[in-house]
Amino acid sequence: MFFGEKLQSVRELNGLSRKELADKLNVSEQAIWQYENQYTVPKFEIANEMKKLFNVKAQFFYTEPFTKNISKVESIAYRSEDREARKKAKMETTYLDFISYFLDNFENKLNLPVSTIKQLREESIQILNLSNKENNEASQLELIAENARKKLDIQSNEGLLYKLELSGIYILEKNMGASIDAYSTWTNEEKPFIILGNRKKSAVRRNFDLAHELGHLLLHYKIDMDSLTKDEHKKIEKEANDFASYFLLPKEEFLKDFSLISKKSNPESYFDMKMKYMVSIGALEYRAYKMNLLTFEENRYFYATLNRKGYRKNEPLDEDISIVRPGKIRSLLDLIFKNQLLSLNDFLNHYYLDRVFLEDLFGFENKYLTQYGEPLDREYFTNSNVVPLFSQKI
Template sequence: MFFGEKLQSVRELNGLSRKELADKLNLSEQAIWQYENQYTVPKFEVANELKKVFNVKAQFFYTEPFATNISKVESIAYRAEDRESRKKAKMETTFIDFTSYFLDKFESKLNLPTSPLPLLRDESIQLYNMSMETNDRLLQLEKIAENARKRLDVQSNSELLYKLELSGIYILEKNMGTSIDAYSTWASQEKSFIILGNKKKSAVRRNFDLAHELGHLLLHYKIDMDSLTKDEHKIIEKEANDFASFFLLPKEQFLKDFSTISKKSNPESYLDLKMKYMVSIGALEYRAYKMGLLTFEENRYFYATLNRKDYKKNEPLDEDIAIIRPGKVRSLLDLIFKNHLFSLNDILNDYYIDRSFLESLFGIENKFLSKYSEESNREYFNNSNIVSLFAKEN
């Protein structure tokens, strides 16, 4: 039996509309709709093309769906400039459904530490709600950011991505086009995700993306993002931006470091601080201005210089600071297959997918898993064996 739902899900997973898929196959959009709703069944030639497009085996479409109802469209936090892309949110829920399903499967063989993030989120929301009573939102956001930085033990912003992954957040890279920088969401079983666009972006701007999305995860849990008005969405985005600024640039230390700047209106004067905090020149000056460390005239001159030198697009040192890529999922897969907790070939055969399907899903390089796909005659652990991720060596 052909399952049209599987075709729809794998199409959405790959970010294709029905028309885009139809164009790839030289079919009508109506034909794709009929396949997905099981009014007609694709001919052999069409099914053969579908498996090539989606890196699956033909049998994939003839087995029941396995990754469903894990994430919700209203829980996905897009950036304000991506507001018009909300129609793509359904496709992102499919992506989260697939990644979360396979992560759960792989982690079933591991003893993992309890993530501190749900508790930190609850503490943050409690502090956030206090701002409604005191009418001092910014002060509470700063307290939330300071508490989060302390609880996550972020000593330097250069280790931010690593610390977020260590806290339990799954950070993945994905091709989302040129208009979407990042998004975040809570899925079922208290699993949190930050998805980063893989377009070329500086390390310091990626750091701000990470802190911004952390703000959404801690502050905006169970807010229906899909029903917000444009003005409400702007408020949510400003809160995440303010949180990111407070989190990345802690007040006391920043005040001390900023006092060393001789010419506050000159963007080049911020280069040492950029290297220390791994934050853009613009973000550094904005934080200082909001703290009253620059006059209105100094702020205007700073941005005039920033625009004149085209630093809003490319700042000094952007090319010199290496971009750190997510490593948690890559390490998880390596651990699972290197220790033979699962057979990669069994996974591919059980779910009727190709190796490149998993590599694309998790945003890892092509052929990363190739060293495990040809292993045979290995003794694999049975289902009763669980391996601790932090087991002590004898």
């Protein structure tokens, strides 16, 4: 039996509309609709083309669906400039459904450490809901940011991505086009995700993206993003931006370092602070200006110089700071496949997937998983040569 639901899911997973898929297969859009709703079954030649296009085995379309709907369109936090891209959100929920399902399969083989991000979220909501009139919105956000930095044990922004992964957040890279920087969401199963977009971004701008999305995860849990007006959406985006600024640039330490700057309106005066905090020059000045450390005239001169020197897009020192890529899922799969807790070949065959399907899904390089292609002798692994990152289930 051909399952049209699975065709629809892999189509959405690959970001294709019915019309786009129809063009690739040289059939009508109506035909794709009929396949997905199981009014007709594709011919062998068409099914074979779908198999190659989506990196699955032919049997994939003839076995029952296995993913669950664990993510919602209204829970995905896009940036304000990405509002027009919200039509892509349904396809992103399909992506998250696949990711979450496979992660559950892998993690069921291990005893994982307790996640701390949920507790931090609850603490953040409590602070935000404080009735103390002395705490205005800005001071509440700063308190939340200070608490988050402390609880996540952020000693340096250079290790931010690692600390967020350690807290229980799943961070992945995905090609979402040039207009989308990142997005975040909590799934129905309480899994927090941050999905990073354009890999060409500098390390310092990626740090701000991570902090911004952390702000959404902590501050905007359960908010229906689709129901927000334009002004309401701008407000929560400002909250996430302000949180990121407070979080990456803690007040007391920032004030001490900023006092050493000789010319506050000169972008090049911020180079040392950029290397220390791993934050863009623009974000550093923004934090200082909001703390009234620069006059309005100094602020205008700063941005005029920033534009004149082309620093808005490409800042000095960007090339000197390495981009840190997500490693949690790589470590998870390495532990499972190298220790033969699960065979990659068996896993792919069970779900009728090609290796490339899994590599694309998790944002790995081409042929990354070939290192696990040949089953290894289970007896090779002893207590002396396995690093105990997690506890194995008995």
